[in-house]
Amino acid sequence: MQAFNNPVLEAHKLTVAIGGKIICRELDMMIRPGECWGVLGQNGVGKTTLLRTMAGLHTPQVGMVSWNGVALAAHARRSLAQHVGVLLQSEGGEFGVACRNMYC
Numbered sequence: 001m002q003a004f005n006n007p008v009l010e011a012h013k014l015t016v017a018i019g020g021k022i023i024c025r026e027l028d029m030m031i032r033p034g035e036c037w038g039v040l041g042q043n044g045v046g047k048t049t050l051l052r053t054m055a056g057l058h059t060p061q062v063g064m065v066s067w068n069g070v071a072l073a074a075h076a077r078r079s080l081a082q083h084v085g086v087l088l089q090s091e092g093g094e095f096g097v098a099c100r101n102m103y104c
Contacts, residue, residue: 006069007032009084011054014063018049022061048088055086 007030016024023046031037039047052058054065056072065072067084 005032008068009054010066010069012064012066014053014065015061016046016050016053016058017061018046018058021046024050024053026063051086051088055084056080057086 009031011027011029014024014027015022016027027050039050041047049058053060056065056075067075067080072080072084
């Protein structure tokens with residue numbers, strides 16, 4: 001069982017880049033059970049890329065993100081998806097499909 005003070009999601013010396021531009025350098029952070037975090041910044045500074053990296057959807061340049069003390073890359077994707085997720089305000093989407101209610 002996870003102790004309340006132990007971090008669930010952790011970044012260690014995380015450096016994130018996109019398009020050759022570093023958006024985050026050597027980030028160390030711990031998110032513990034019950035905590036709520038937000039990422040603030042101007043448009044285009046890399047907030048979404050950082051969140052995608054923390055969710056295991058973008059590979060960091062350097063450093064590691066871990067879930068319950070184990071690197072995200074070491075978790076089975078299916079198991080990780082049951083615990084870690086990100087809901088972005090707008091995303092192009094990899095699926096390219098729309099959902100609708102057929103019983104209106």
